[in-house]
Amino acid sequence: MNHGQALIDHNRAAWDRQASEVREWSRPVDAETIAAAREGRWQVHLTPRALPLDWLGDVRGRRILCLASAGGQQAPVLAAAGAEVTVFDLSDGQLAQDRAVADRDGLSLRTVQGDMRDLQAFASVSFDVVFHPISNLYVPDVRPVWAECRRVLARDGLLMASFYNPVVFVAARDAQLSEQGLIRPQYAIPYSDLEDLEPAAREAKLARGEALTFGHSLGDLIAGQLDAGFVIDRFMEDWQPQPRFLIDRYLPTFLATRARRIG
Secondary structure: OOOOHHHHHHHHHHHHHHHHOOOHHHOOOOHHHHHHHHOOOOOOOOOOOOOOHHHHOOOOOOEEEEEOOOOOOHHHHHHHOOOEEEEEEOOHHHHHHHHHHHHHHOOOEEEEEOOOOOOOOOOOOOEEEEEEOOOHHHOOOOHHHHHHHHHHEEEEEEEEEEEEOHHHHOEOOOHHHHHOOOOOEOOOOOEEOOOOOOHHHHHHHHHOOOOOOEEOOHHHHHHHHHHHOEEEEEEEEEOOOOOOOHHHHOOOOEEEEEEEEOO
């Protein structure tokens, strides 16, 4: 498998499957959550804990692109709170969850299927906010994502993004080491399931239908935003509530930034 269409097709199928199984990031919000949002009581998530309200402020009338953020969770809440919402995602199964909530609760939102690295479906300066929860680990190069976000944002528009601290990709995936409380570095950053994972482990992951992932450097995740024409004005760390890796127990491995388009 290469970094081209085969990767896109595999990861799309993986997320379609998650949507069909209604897993954690594919579980739509309930009608009570939407009703509360309509009354001004709402919260959304870039990381496991709720986003501080001053990161977004009043969303009424604002044009928000929920980027690679389908699943029936963030976008419907923002739409109920008064935003003009577009959801863009690789997986139509995930997008169907947003459409289902919109139909159930009478919300107005638009869904568009596509690759987060290519936002040509949208004209330049189309949005006031790009809301991009953890998802860019599914593309091998994050810098095109930042460039496209800048293009579609209006001047002073906000990019809100989250991603894993790349340290989560470094350690050997060895259950016995974890049981002993040991972390053995094995992989360098940037990391790629396609290029770095041992063939047997990679084939097993493919056979299970799991999405393939990539660990980006902080240079690409942080400096990449700056190089694309953003200024970062908020930063947040968050803990993994259900640690997957041993390192999750020792430092907050979720990172989130708010960046403002300049120029």
